[in-house]
Amino acid sequence: MSRTRDGNEHDGLPDPALPPPTVWEERGISRRDFMKFCTAMSAALALPPAFAPKIAHALDQVKRPTLVWLEFQDCAGNTEALLRSSHPTVAELVLDVLSIDYHETIMAAAGHQAEEALAKVTKEQKGKYLVIVEGSIPMKDNGVYCCVGGRTAVDIAREVCGNAFATIAVGSCAAYGGIPAAAPNPTGAVGVKEAVPEATVINLPGCPLNPDNLTALVVHYLTFNKLPAVDSHGRPLFAYGKRIHDACERRPHFDAGQYVEEWGDHGHKKGYCLYKMGCKGPATWHNCPTQRYNMKTSWPVGAGHGCVGCSEPLFWDSMTPFYRRLPNVPGFGIESTADKIGAGLAVATAAAFAGHGVISGMRHDKGKPEDHEEA
Amino acid sequence: MTKITSKYVWEVPVRVTHWVNFLAILVLSVTGIYIGNPKSLALAPSGYVMGWVRFIHFVVAYAFTISVLARFWWMYKGNRYANWRSFVPFINADGRHKMGRMFRYYVFISKEVPYVEGHNALAGATYLLVFGLYLLSIVTGFALYAEYAPDSVMFKLFGLIFIPFSSQGVRLFHHILMWLLIGFAIHHIYSAWLMDVKERGGVMSAIFGGYKPLREKE
Structure with missing residues (x-):
């Protein structure tokens, strides 16, 4: 055969x-x-x-360019997303084209052997290899909150990312700190670019990232031998150049004025816009509506849940509460929205001036212009 | 005897921009509240309720911006009551003294009504803050608006705000600015009414007609 x-x-x-x-x-x-x-x-x-x-x-x-995959403060969700991209796909094989010399989750080597492999790459292939970083890097207290092989994450990142051709920060944690960086950020977690400013970093945020975008980025690198154009947050424009809201399949319902008012209502069943359910599509730049997940099967908004803005800088803090339009106003109760506070402010202002008016009306001023009879 | 003459205080550009701003803030607030918290008004997917509301919001936003910029220009070209110096009384001792006098009157410490021809010093300083709120509303508004066209010059310009701040943070701030301006409007109408009563300077009619009465003792 x-x-x-x-x-x-x-x-x-x-x-x-x-x-x-x-x-x-x-x-x-x-x-x-x-x-x-x-x-x-x-x-x-x-x-x-x-x-x-x-x-x-x-x-x-x-060409088999070398790739090392580092994991720091992560949940291995991006590794999972990649490994589980269904039955063997061309995408997986593209990653086979790369020589993956170090990947904590999938490598066979362990302990000193593994660390030696990593040291060998940074020494012998200086400026030529690619690094993928998954997970945030803690900076507080000299970075002691995440250590691999006795070295801190920031120390490893400085050496490995600093000597690489380029670093791909996969997932929101590696890109911007992500969930570990949510207030009060106890470990001082940051993304790779902030931890190692001298490194060439391209961000592929998302929670997890879309493996299709990683594949596309690798293909771009193999085809053109350079990195694609990025936006001001270091994200490639091919995947993050447009807002979810502007490519959303539910957008016509937004423009029409048809919204899901509560979960499971008539509008929800009919696929109306999830704007009122706190969808963060208008604040999120990602190609989810077109690229979708799991072999283009579906994506959050397609499945009937609003976008939570997982791929934006300052995710988690700026995107919560997930089921409201706006963030909470700091210093006010959890349930206070900006508009409730604003309306309260307006009423309080009106009440204060009403009081002022009553007092003013009862007072007699000095130096008052002459009264009518004299004028 | 008192002779009443009248003095032309608020020139046409001042009055026009005042009323354009008033209408614009009213329309922008109403449409903005709908955009932030819409109701499902469309009966069919072919409706365009949010589309029209946003269209009105953006067109009026342009009108408001032009009006505010025109008023800035008039701060240099207009008469002395319209001049930029009216809005920074605190830069000299006399202005600070006048602000203090007005403040004492407002908080019932003093009973002397400080009659002025143009803006009173405290009001002038308040308007500086209001112009600041206008500018912030315009910048945050155009930044949020321009997100639909990331390749546009507008986004290249106003989108810079999204480097230090999150889109949601800017959105929240845009809402808060509206409420601050509504709070200001309540205060402004009250103060104008109060001074109209107390000062008898015709401040209410002056914003329609431009003239204020001047009382001269013979």
Whole structure:
């Protein structure tokens, strides 16, 4: 049995008219699926379709650039998101194209052996390897709140990220501190760029990140040998260049004025806009509505729950409460919204001036202009 | 005998911008409250209730901005009552003294009504704060508005606010500014009424007609 370009199995020898099988075909991926993947990647990267052959050409070359994956204050959720991207996909194999020399969750080596592998990469491949960081880096008390192999996270990050070609901060924790950085931020957690300002960092925030965006970023790197354009928060524009609200499938209901008023109501069943249920789509830049999750199966708003803004800087603090439009006003009770406080302020102002008016009315001023009869 | 003459105090640009601002703040507050906490008014998905409300909000926001900028320009071109110096009385001793006198009258310590032709010193200083609230509302408003077009010049300019501040934080601040301006409006109408009664300077009619009566003793 052998494979031909269409991936179907045939008896006998491969067709001599076809070129020899590529690295992909040897791995059991048909030419057709491979080209479909390259086209999808050029779409994810917001490149014209003409780039698909270029991507295919780049991916055909086996360069095996080295990649190390560091985990700090994390839940391994981004690793999970990546590993569980369903049955073997081209995306996973793209990551096979990389030589993953260190990944705490999936590597076979342990202890000193593993640390040696990491030290070898930073020494021998200086300026050439890629780093993926997952999890925030604690800075408080000299970074003692997260240590690996007896070294603090910030110490490891300075060495490994500082010597890398580039660092990809995956997930909101690695990008901006994420949940560990939520007030009162007991460990002084920050993202990679803040912990190691000298490193070249590209952020792929999200909780977890969308593995498709990581794949697209790696494909971009393999194709063009450089990093894509980023916004002011260090996020690639191809994935974070547009607000969720502006690409949302429920947007027509927003413009129409049709909102879910409470969970499970008529509007919720009909797929109305989740704006009033605290959806943070208008404040969140991400390609969730188009890229979706789990093999493009669904995404939070598609599934009937508002966006919680997980991929924004200052997530958690600026995005809570999840089920209200606006953050709480600091210093006031949990249930006080800005508008309730504002209305209270307006009423109090009116009451105060009403009181002032009554007192003013009863007072006789000095130096009053002459009264009517004299005028 | 007292002879009453009249003096032209509030020129046309001052009155026009005043009333444009008044209408704009009213419309912006009403539409803004709807945008922040809408009701499901559309009967069919083909409706465009929020679309129109936001459209009105943005068009009126432009009108408000132009009005505020025009008023700033008139601070340099207009008469002395419109001049920028009216809004910074605290820069000299005389102004500070006048502010203190007005403050003492307001808090019932003094019974002397300080009659003035233009803005009283305390009001002038308050308007400086109000102009500050206007500018902050305009900047936060356009920043939030421009998010729909991240490649626009407007977003490149106003979007800088999202580097230190979160989008939700800016949104909250935009709401708080509205409530502060509503609080100011209540105070402003009351004070104008109070001074109209006490000062007999015709301050209420002056904002419509521009003239204030002057009493001269013969």
